[in-house]
Amino acid sequence: MAKVTVNGIEVEVDPSYTILKAAEKAGISIPTFCYHPRMDPAGSCRICAVELEDSKRVVMSCVTPVSDGMKVLTESPKIHDARKTNLELLLLHHPLDCPVCDCGGECPLQNMSFAYGATESRFESHRNDEPEDLKSDVLVFNANRCILCGKCVRICDEIQDVHAIGFINRGFDTIIGPPLGKKLDCEFCGDCLEVCPTGAITDHFVRYKFRPWQLEQHQTTCTNCAAGCQMHVETENESIVRVTSKEGLGPNEGSICVVGRFGFNHVQTPQRFDTPYMRVEHRLVPASWEELLPELGNRLNAIRRKGTDRIAGLISPRVSLEDAYAFQSFFRKVLRSNMIDTGARYGFMNAALPIVEATGTLRPLVDHEDLLKAKVILLVGTDPVAESNITGLFLKRAARKNRARLYVVDSEAITLSNRASDHIRVNPGGESLFVSVLSEEIVSGGNLNSEWLTRKEELFKNWNVDPGAYQRLVHDLKTAETGILVTGRKMFRNEKANQSIKNMMKMIGALGWIEREGCGILPIPEAANDLGVLMMGATYEWLPGLLDARNESSRKKWESAWGTTLSYGSGGGLGQILQGIEEGKINALITIGENPIGHFPSGSKVRQILGKLDLIVSLDMFQNELVDMAHFVLPASSSFERVGHFVSVEGFVQKSVQTMAHWGESLPDWEILEKISHAMGSPMGFDSSENLMQEILRFLPDLSPSTRNGEHFVGKTGDIHLVNPLAPSSLLPIPGEKISENASRTKIVEIPAHKANRSSVSRRYASWNEKDQPVLCEIGQIPGEGEFIFSMTKSLFHSGKMTLQDPNLKKIQSEGKLRINRQTARKRKIKKGEKITLSSAYGRCSFTVEPSPMVSEFELLFPEHFADSQVLALFPPEIALSPETGTPTIPRIRVSLSNETVV
Numbered sequence: 001m002a003k004v005t006v007n008g009i010e011v012e013v014d015p016s017y018t019i020l021k022a023a024e025k026a027g028i029s030i031p032t033f034c035y036h037p038r039m040d041p042a043g044s045c046r047i048c049a050v051e052l053e054d055s056k057r058v059v060m061s062c063v064t065p066v067s068d069g070m071k072v073l074t075e076s077p078k079i080h081d082a083r084k085t086n087l088e089l090l091l092l093h094h095p096l097d098c099p100v101c102d103c104g105g106e107c108p109l110q111n112m113s114f115a116y117g118a119t120e121s122r123f124e125s126h127r128n129d130e131p132e133d134l135k136s137d138v139l140v141f142n143a144n145r146c147i148l149c150g151k152c153v154r155i156c157d158e159i160q161d162v163h164a165i166g167f168i169n170r171g172f173d174t175i176i177g178p179p180l181g182k183k184l185d186c187e188f189c190g191d192c193l194e195v196c197p198t199g200a201i202t203d204h205f206v207r208y209k210f211r212p213w214q215l216e217q218h219q220t221t222c223t224n225c226a227a228g229c230q231m232h233v234e235t236e237n238e239s240i241v242r243v244t245s246k247e248g249l250g251p252n253e254g255s256i257c258v259v260g261r262f263g264f265n266h267v268q269t270p271q272r273f274d275t276p277y278m279r280v281e282h283r284l285v286p287a288s289w290e291e292l293l294p295e296l297g298n299r300l301n302a303i304r305r306k307g308t309d310r311i312a313g314l315i316s317p318r319v320s321l322e323d324a325y326a327f328q329s330f331f332r333k334v335l336r337s338n339m340i341d342t343g344a345r346y347g348f349m350n351a352a353l354p355i356v357e358a359t360g361t362l363r364p365l366v367d368h369e370d371l372l373k374a375k376v377i378l379l380v381g382t383d384p385v386a387e388s389n390i391t392g393l394f395l396k397r398a399a400r401k402n403r404a405r406l407y408v409v410d411s412e413a414i415t416l417s418n419r420a421s422d423h424i425r426v427n428p429g430g431e432s433l434f435v436s437v438l439s440e441e442i443v444s445g446g447n448l449n450s451e452w453l454t455r456k457e458e459l460f461k462n463w464n465v466d467p468g469a470y471q472r473l474v475h476d477l478k479t480a481e482t483g484i485l486v487t488g489r490k491m492f493r494n495e496k497a498n499q500s501i502k503n504m505m506k507m508i509g510a511l512g513w514i515e516r517e518g519c520g521i522l523p524i525p526e527a528a529n530d531l532g533v534l535m536m537g538a539t540y541e542w543l544p545g546l547l548d549a550r551n552e553s554s555r556k557k558w559e560s561a562w563g564t565t566l567s568y569g570s571g572g573g574l575g576q577i578l579q580g581i582e583e584g585k586i587n588a589l590i591t592i593g594e595n596p597i598g599h600f601p602s603g604s605k606v607r608q609i610l611g612k613l614d615l616i617v618s619l620d621m622f623q624n625e626l627v628d629m630a631h632f633v634l635p636a637s638s639s640f641e642r643v644g645h646f647v648s649v650e651g652f653v654q655k656s657v658q659t660m661a662h663w664g665e666s667l668p669d670w671e672i673l674e675k676i677s678h679a680m681g682s683p684m685g686f687d688s689s690e691n692l693m694q695e696i697l698r699f700l701p702d703l704s705p706s707t708r709n710g711e712h713f714v715g716k717t718g719d720i721h722l723v724n725p726l727a728p729s730s731l732l733p734i735p736g737e738k739i740s741e742n743a744s745r746t747k748i749v750e751i752p753a754h755k756a757n758r759s760s761v762s763r764r765y766a767s768w769n770e771k772d773q774p775v776l777c778e779i780g781q782i783p784g785e786g787e788f789i790f791s792m793t794k795s796l797f798h799s800g801k802m803t804l805q806d807p808n809l810k811k812i813q814s815e816g817k818l819r820i821n822r823q824t825a826r827k828r829k830i831k832k833g834e835k836i837t838l839s840s841a842y843g844r845c846s847f848t849v850e851p852s853p854m855v856s857e858f859e860l861l862f863p864e865h866f867a868d869s870q871v872l873a874l875f876p877p878e879i880a881l882s883p884e885t886g887t888p889t890i891p892r893i894r895v896s897l898s899n900e901t902v903v
Helices: 019-025 077-090 108-115 151-159 191-195 258-262 289-304 321-334 349-359 368-373 389-400 415-419 431-443 450-462 467-479 497-510 530-535 552-562 574-582 606-610 625-629 669-679 689-699 758-769 807-812 822-827
Strands: 002-006 009-013 049-052 058-060 071-073 139-141 166-168 175-177 201-203 216-221 230-236 239-244 277-280 283-286 311-315 340-342 376-380 405-409 422-424 483-487 520-523 588-592 615-620 632-635 644-647 653-656 787-793 818-821 835-839 844-852 859-863 893-898
Touching (some): 002 019, 009 019, 019 071, 049 077, 058 077, 239 258, 321 530, 321 644, 321 669, 368 389, 389 405, 405 467, 422 467, 431 450, 497 758, 615 625
Parallel strands (some): 311 588, 376 483, 405 422, 588 615, 615 632, 787 859, 818 844
Antiparallel strands (some): 230 239, 787 893, 818 859, 835 844
């Protein structure tokens, strides 16, 4: 350690520290422009100058390492003059346009100019006068305001790894922008906008619309994906104006993706429902809550009296813990039904069910920090940059800075492919076969029997797998000290997803990754609160805490905790709900943010099946096909308008807060359900979101809030504290409360960490692992001559269909385009923007084409957010459900291509 004195304050620091970091530890602030804590120091702006007392030298504190006995002055006449001179040089070409600059009022250059009296320059020179670069749909570059600190270029290179902008020209003519004067083409994360210390980079969406001192700032959690980013929502008159981030805050450490930063205006569009509606004589007409609720309560009571499981419910995995808990409570305790399911059924349940079976928890074994320490990382069937952008940033950092061996197994080239040690590019649909062969290779120790050897050879011969890359992967998996397997959306929606996830669990067990700290599997949830909604028991398989809802012992525990009787029947998920409606056993459907019609081809007759219902109640924000059929439409609040908690991909439980006024008469989902229960004469008793969360934490203390760069909690995960049958509910444990030895409670409630407890997981896994060996996944055929494999992917610029209502994001991506291999497009003389037609055995549909080098030769990809009934008509009309998980499968399909256009 080195002892350093800064302004007379002695601190002991690591010898690797710079003077800037040592001063920070001493509680002394040094001004900077070009410095950024997550990037390598540049020392270009020279504002961080300090004086060394002994030698009287002036050095740059951000790049000068400390030495033992060093004495530093951060303020002195010499330093004041040096900084003032540097500011005068910066202002030589900087226009004094603070009154019209969006950065005015929060500009470090403006603040320092006043602080050091550098408002006038002693130097003379011809002022640069570059025209603003307005070509981008998102960002505006004003080179005249730029001080060439380089932070925007470096964050794009070092953190985002996108390299979209750079220094152009030399000397006094140097500017920053996209190469060759082209239109900016990037991920539009806005990190460059965030770190710019002047008004050189602004955005089109909020330009000239505010002054910083007019805005109120709220820290909250982004709910567009499961990354759990912390962000600042800035409002004026309770309307959202912009979203910013703070360096070092939350799991994202200050970065936000394009959807989080710019996709906030869909909650403020006229298309949103602002009042309840009820059907009167075949028409939906506006109604007040007071006149609507008694009618709705009477109709639900009439159906409830017919018996159990007569009313079904579907809930979006984008809602909060509070909403999901209230949802399952309302159905099980009030409606006497376990016919409930969540949107996680469309994909993530294929991972959740086998993982819970094997480990007993949905809390991850590893987090983003573990990615940075891993020696080998395997990505299978996922594009983390699109699915969980911050997970993608950590993976980029792990490969680029920490030299992790990164392997990508996918049919298409993803963003991370250029950082991979090997991209094992299987033909479309071959991922499941690859996983099964790899798992058997690891589990058997390389002793493959003749059948497995045949399939392994088939993998090399027919599915484009490079034998050398495969062997390198096997070697690295077996020898690496720490390793992580990351999987996601493409694998979850694979026809053999359930078996593939089981094979992955078998493999990581054989590698010793279950017991070894820093190792494991990291499944990336598809929606913001997939994990939390399932933990709350918002599906027919599980009660809160992931207890089996069909198990009598589990039901008795919750009956005792709730002080009620759970008299529902066997229950069922999406498939059983549709079957029950068709057979007349289910008479009503209540949905929260879910529209099953939009997930299936019209030939599946889902619309016709739902038409048999006596009652449809839709809690939603926007119109959709189900809303058009509903008898009651109840306006739901967005996550910006209410308090809630969400479980991130890393297992952090983070809070979202109310940042804007409620839209019209909209209400939180849990509050709407509470109002309905009152109208039915069976109130649940939730009078606030705080009251609701308190009940959740009484039973499930391991869901206590936590976040990175905040307070970390320690303890066991997976604890469920249900009331003793003899104890009154008032004696339920409260998180953090010490329990008296004389009370009915039996233990002290410990507040847990965000990751799974390895010892309990290992015990559960050991008994599960004895059951089966890896299963060989049968797969579809390779496309024939002139055929392609068509499938749908996630867009980087949208989150579900809801953001298609966002004017900001629609400006970036307003329509879905069919991505086709660039070489294939050239051979077929198909140009960008042209229309082509795809034909399958079930239908035809025309698409606008976008050639791409990332797509494989036989593959065609389309963003699922834009998939309408015409696109879905390409798929089989039958409702195909996985026999293991009940997930509906929209498979990859074989199509032919023509230059004709469907009229």
